Amino acid sequence: MTYQVGLLGLGTVGGGVAQILRDPAGRHPLLRELAIARVGVRDLAKPRAVAFDPQYLTTDLEAIVTDPDIDIVVEVLGGIEPARSLILKAIANGKHIVTANKAVIARHGAEIFDAANAQGVYVMLEAAVAGGIPVIQALKQSLGANRIHTITGILNGTTNYILTRMQQEQGDFAPILADAQRLGYAEADPSADIDGLDAADKIAILASLAFGGRIPRDQVYCEGIRQITAADIAYADKLGFRIKLLAIAHQASDQSLEVRVHPTLVPLDHPLAGVNGVFNAILLEATPLGQVMFSGPGAGAGATASAVVADLINIAALLPQGRASHPLLTCQHEHTVPLLPIAKVNSRFYARVHAQDHPGVLGKLGTCFGAHNVSLESLVQIGVHHELAEIVIVTHHVCEGEFRQAMAEISSMPDIEAVPSIVRVLGG
Structure with a gap:
């Protein structure tokens, strides 16, 4: 059986997908069951690396997602709209979805997966996160x-x-x-x-x-x-x-x-x-x-197209078994997980401070950190930068909110000229 694919977008990634589907030799045998039926583009006259007979191309993207002969819609347009609306319309028309659009999934995933679960179709998104990395x-x-x-x-x-x-x-x-x-x-x-x-x-x-x-x-x-x-x-x-x-x-x-x-x-x-x-x-x-x-490579035509086509193969393998029946490939959860505010997260920190090169400045910094429960791994004057002492600080794991309070107080000290950098430190 041949499954008909509607391709939304024929740019870098869309062109890569088309090249793979049109050259299945030596690849997974299920690729021979996937055929590009129509391709949606914004400009018919634009030169492209992948040549299509004009009868396959259209600027009417909605015609693709509502076409009763198309089984799977591949969305590689990017951006929020019209991608979101087209995905939802395709789902409403019973199409399975393969997308590389992380912005749409991250922001509107709940809406999209609710619609897909209600309609009994798959939404596959391997290409949306790390290109070709599976x-x-x-x-x-x-x-x-x-x-x-x-x-x-x-x-x-x-x-x-x-x-x-x-x-x-x-x-x-x-x-x-x-x-x-x-x-x-x-x-x-x-x-x-x-x-x-x-x-x-x-x-x-x-x-x-x-x-x-x-x-x-x-x-x-x-x-x-x-x-x-x-x-x-x-x-x-x-x-x-x-x-x-x-x-x-x-x-x-x-x-x-x-x-x-x-x-x-x-x-x-x-x-x-x-x-x-x-x-x-x-x-x-x-x-x-x-x-x-x-x-591995996280972007580019080859990497992203590889992930898109892998999702197409998974859908083609599952379609004979019934629509959206595979529990390992559907979205099962419906609740929202609240996130810990950044002020309550524990982390190590690196900070660089420019201060007047006066006696006692390091002691004042250490006292301030101690008052805010910030434990220091090191507090060292590295050298002089434009006649200012350059001080580098590395903390142990501390509460971010307490560290930020300490840095705000330090920034307001008369001896402190600037805090050019604050960067978190992994591990330790």
């Missing part, structure tokens, strides 16, 4: 015997590329971002990447799967890498760390759940410290398995 199906199936404790991931290739170059070249953020844009590793508007929004969408999806509940995306703490400087990279190196933008989901023993994205000092011996360039990686900590890490 972490979604691993969480749904292979790791099902485990109790997940922590997910720690490098989930955005653009920021990892920028931070890697900053570390290797001891360069500043702005010129390396500009070069990344020139090379095509960063968008013209890079905000979603460098401000951590993309990674926050992805960790919300992973946390939902790992901890069995819907994650309120607006409660995911999000901090990007704009404030990271060459000085921070250099000090991190001296202290035995690499700076990475980490997405973290952690369930404590009291069942409280924290989900957050922020730059982090990662110890050099940690598995994520050596993940460089545009690569992504996800480290899972679970019982009884322990640690397992998934790593």
